[in-house]
Amino acid sequence: MNQNLILRLSVGVALVLVILACSFGQATPQAEPPPPPTAILPPTPEATPEAPPAIEHKDVPVDLPYERTSQAGDQDSSTTANQKRAPGGDRFTFGRYERPFNANTMDQYFPELDIINSIFYQDDAWIYATITLRGGDKEKHLSGQYGFEIDSDLDGSGEWLILASNPASTDWNVDGVQVWYDANGDVGGRITVGADEYGNGNGYETLLFDSGQGDDPDLAWARVAPQDPTTVQIAVKTALLTGDPTYMAGAWAGRDLNPALFDFNDHMTHEQAGAALIELENFYPIKELAELDSVCRIAVGFQPKGDEPGLCVTNPPKKVACPSGQYQCYNFGNQQICVCVP
Ligand SMILES: [Ca+2]
Ligand SMILES: [Ca+2]
Ligand SMILES: [Ca+2]
Ligand SMILES: [Ca+2]
Secondary structure (H helix, E strand, C coil): CHHHHHHHHHHHHHHHHHHHHHHHHHHHHHHCCCCCHHHHCCCCCCHHHHCCCCCCCCCCCCCCCCCCCEEEECCCHHHCHHHCCCCCCCEHHHCECEECECCCCCCCECHHHCEEEEEEEECCCEEEEEEEECCCCCCCCCCCEEEEEEECCCCCCCCEEEEEECCCCCCCECCCEEEEECCCCCCCCCCCCCCCCCCCCCCCCEEEEECCEECCCCCEEEEECCCCCCEEEEEEEHHHHCCCCCEEEEEEEECCCCHHHCCHHHCCCHHHHECCCCCCCCCCCECCCCCEEECCEEEECCCCCCCCCCECCCCCCCCCCCCCCEEEEEEECCEEEEEEEC
16 A cells, blocks of 8 residues: 555656656746747858859840851761761861761761851950851750860961850850960960971960859850750850950860860871871771861951961862862961862
């Protein structure tokens, strides 16, 4: 009996203590005001580096000017892709490439890397390049890198390289857009445009603009042309040229347009690079230099004399003796060199 009574009393006391403890436990937080909401959810340490301050853009391109400045077409490799070769326009020696194929076998053709046309436009604020590809990739995307070089002193070697990677939006944006500069002037090596063994410099080594990062967050933009999913449009401020409105410009497309390897034909031998023309039997097929296309340069803001190195040859000589009757001419140094094509 006594033991039962003691046990019941103990349980009763314990219950009272638990109830009192709960009461005190509930009373404690009510005694202080709840912390403000900002303190309840402090930013996680991981969130900080992923959320840099938003870039404020002031200068955004709108529409391209109505009148184009200059235009240069380019070979359409889809016409010969089933023969695992380019139809023309691939001359490593003269710094021209038509290689929208995979290396070594050339049994994969990439329409998203095959430029068929390039047009440049200019207004007071912007230089615009429009680069039209043969098509999109299997998902209908422009999944390569696209860009253009600017040669402002017309000597055949570029000073700036503007690149846009994997453009996806039809709205102007800076994502994946870069502007590179050759500060030490070694792009082109000793023989501008042409291949030489001595130009193993550092190419475009200075990154002026990277997806909105840089002194001017609005320096360069890109978009997929709203009316044409196979054309990429790139805009860069004319202020880049520091007042000189004359230049030559040439378009590029590639899987990996490494700025440090400009000019490509100064950073490897012809044997290493290979060739996309089957008739160049000592070099065919393409090897280390693959998945790449370039266009000859066009004059913007001036009437070219015609012998500017790297310039598109618009008035080739009327008669060049070739078995097929077909030939292509290149501006190389101060002279024009024409080669037969089959
Ligand atoms: Ca092409
Ligand atoms: Ca130059
Ligand atoms: Ca060179
Ligand atoms: Ca350099």
